[in-house]
Amino acid sequence: MTISGTNAVVVQRGDYKVPSYQISEIALDLRLDPENTEVSACLHFQCTATAPVTELHLDGESLELLSLQRDGRTLAEHEYRLTDAGLVLLNPPESFVLESRVRIHPAANSTLSGLYHAGGQFLTQCEAEGFRRITYTLDRPDCLARFTVTLHAPQKNCPVLLANGNCMATGDEEDGWHWARWEDPYPKPAYLFAMVAGDLAVVRDQYRTASGRDVVLEIYVAERDTGACVQAMDSLKRAMHWDEEVYGREYDLDRYMIVATDSFNMGAMENKGLNIFNAKYVLASPETATDNDYQGIESVIAHEYFHNWTGNRVTLRDWFQLSLKEGLTVFRDQEFSADQNSRGVQRIDDVRRLRAAQFPEDAGPLAHPVRPDAYSEINNFYTATVYEKGAELVRMIHTLLGKAQFRQGMDLYFQRHDGQAVTIEDFVAAMEDANQRDLSGFRRWYGQAGTPILRATGSYDPARHSYTLTLRQETPATPGQPVKEPVPIPVRMALLNTQGQRVPLNGTDRESILLLEQTEQSWTFDNLPDPVIPSLLRGFSAPVRLESPLDDDARSFLASHDDDPFNRWESIQDLAVKALLATVADASLASLPSALRHAVAATLGDAQIDPAFRAELLSLPSEDYIGEQMPVIAVEAVHHARDSLMRTIGMQFVPEWMGLYHDLAATYQRDGLSIGRRRLRNLALSYLIAGDHEGHEGMALYARQQYAQADNMTDRLAAFQLLVQHRHHDAEDILLDFYRRWHEYPLLIDKWFAIQAATPRPETLRQVEHLLVHPAFDWRVPNRVRAVLGGFAANPTVFHAADGSGYAFYAEQLRRLDDLNPQTAARLATPLSRWQRYDAPRQQAMGEALKMLAGKPKLSRDLAEVIQRSHPNKH
Incomplete structure (x- = not known):
């Protein structure tokens, strides 16, 4: 397959070599101007190779070289050469100081990688390879240096000048300029460098560490947003305390800074001491943020803070080890959130995200191991597999070892590798050595793509009073890996008697962890006087697809009696999926x-169930999840089947839903019980509206009243979404009212865009076309782009329209976006990679969309790699 204008270099994990030079010190001096910023850099090099080095390649991209000196002497032209990839020093000495001065153009940098100017601020994003857009350097994670950074900018436009570490000095200059010098005492790779300059207000607090040190906490935001930082600051302090209590990790600098911006490709970035955040994960007030927003802030604030040790103090040898920091830190933030909230509900949410994003990834052409073997563009491997599946691998080790033993392994990991760039093998080895356990099988999990299928069969022997459980694993072939080896699968399980009580398992334990290490193994449990029902994979103890032998009666029993929250939820989900798939196969079978x-x-x-958990139990599987259970996804049939079941449940339980809706009404409070009550009440409203099948306005009036009278954004937005997406209701006045009220709040207008793009109506495509030319839409703001295009791609019946119009439209928008922000374009392109899962006409239409993208002149490396791995002509 030919892709226009690309000559991608494939990086192989097996080709790794230690750098021939290390940089011990980096001093940067930046004179900040939106159009033309000059960067002076002073780098101290030391050779680490045993043989003479004739060429030293330094990374550099989109840099205009103004001057170059080595040890104070200007280099002659024959002593270096410039390439498309950077700067090559010829016959460098064993140690030297390199001084360079370059010019860059922050305002023109729409990629939002490196140093860029957006929203009146100078910002940086250097992970994974953005630092090379700032100066010539060894831009690789195994090169750690101490940084000193001096920033110069006009006082009027940029009163705030921030960088990593500690502020050592400030001063004024001529013509209204000023400067600030920062030093970071800890060596770090270039990807953790950060600086921010702009007109920002600051919210300050402090935290006293376990050893008694006072740490200044600062959150930098626009002046109008200073009142919306309470959740972020509170989450930060709770995360700092949790990391001390659970892992013994204390913060190591005197200040911790967070900067919020709308112009950011990622959720947040853990730059040492200076975290840059997407504003959606910082700003919240009851009037402008939902409960989900609050919980997202808690999780992401914690995640970036936890990186201080798992990512910063101990970093990566190379980018193939990305899950070493991301998977491990996702596990840590999940555990933090579970300790702060309902552990059962948190686990359900974790698994839902895994199944929604990672399972499909594992089953498609973009499948890759948690530790990939090769890449063309590392930005494309910030995936659900690296993050979410990577967290599940850590969780399995935690499950097998136990909490105390896992902590011993982490202590040894930090003791051995503080200040180093390491590998996944180093992490697993620390766990093994601290606990005298052989975990070598987990290395296969890291190197093998695909989601294992776990098949369970069981039988009760009344004569022997025993139950025998047999487990068998099989992992489907994935691109480049046709044959799979067995992997160790920890299966947390219990046996329940007819009263719903756990029975002893060959002793006194009422729960066991079975380790399936071979293709098939069996276990027998004795001394069971009565038949039992197995509760398998409790807490979702491994990232697998479980095929269970249970019938509907057994699942219904577990749905009412299992004391494991995940399995209780899973049992109802399984019953719902079975009913929905039957309706998909034959619409005349639609029933409850x-x-x-x-x-x-x-x-x-059962009013005794926690409201948040009750809401989970009563929520139907998503259309995407239903489709994933089918060999060929029947888009319209899945939509109609789910719509029908939602309507049936709404109609058959009208008194119950109505009772919940009225009984759960309460004045807004921000506590776990109140959050659950709001979630359950809004679910009740959704069922009531779904059950209003004749299009009567009665139930819609409840939603209108809630929209108008809500004292919080959770309830207001829930009503707004139901009204906008109601099949019988004209919500044009609601759309106008919402925009009028909240047009000055970008995060809320993102929701306004996204809800319209996700409306499952034929006219939505035309509506999205109008949204793209709306005055509030901006192609250079990733949040806004994701709201519209991401919302559209997540709208199955419109994106996957049978005539292919959704695909053609989407590809056109990605072509345009690729010229501005290749990283975001590549991430948004992944829905097109799933073409194999659909019928022949859709496959052809999706293939045409990919071909159209492949033919784009000046196609970015980011988007080209996604197309290359996705394109049907390749198979």
């Missing part, structure tokens, strides 16, 4: 099966 009806009725009638 008795087992599912019993489970729903039991849950509706």
